[in-house]
Amino acid sequence: MQIAFFIGRIIFGLYWLRVAFNHIKHVDMLAGYAGSKNVPSAKVAVIGTGILALLGGFSIILGLYTTIGIILLVIFLVGVSFKMHAYWTVTDTQAKMGESVNFMKNVALAASLLIMLGITQAMWMYPFGF
Secondary structure (H helix, E strand, O other), X not given: OHHHHHHHHHHHHHHHHHHHHHHHHOHHHHHHHHHHOOOXXXXXXXXXXXXXXXXXXXXXXXXXXXXXXXXXXXXXXHHHHHHHOOHHHOOOHHHHHHHHHHHHHHHHHHHHHHHHHXXXXXXXXXXXXX
């Protein structure tokens, strides 16, 4: 099971590094989109969320400061989910469906992170198993 956990950790961390890369590479485009959702200081917000994803992704991959990394990613998801994917405010049916899918994906990612937080805490408390 340790190898499965390790592989999953790498894949999950790489996902967040890709999110970070996209935030940095496409900052102007994402800032325009964030601005359309009334995000204040949209460019700063996009860069900031990119940094959260970068730090969190590296934390998960390297297994260093995982509690902090996970908290940073949960902060990212809470902010992005409720501001960028507020499907309950959308009137167009197709757009509402898309926002709903993204919101629920982020909820699932946040839940996964909270589970990881529990696992990393348990591993620290019981390093030789349960």
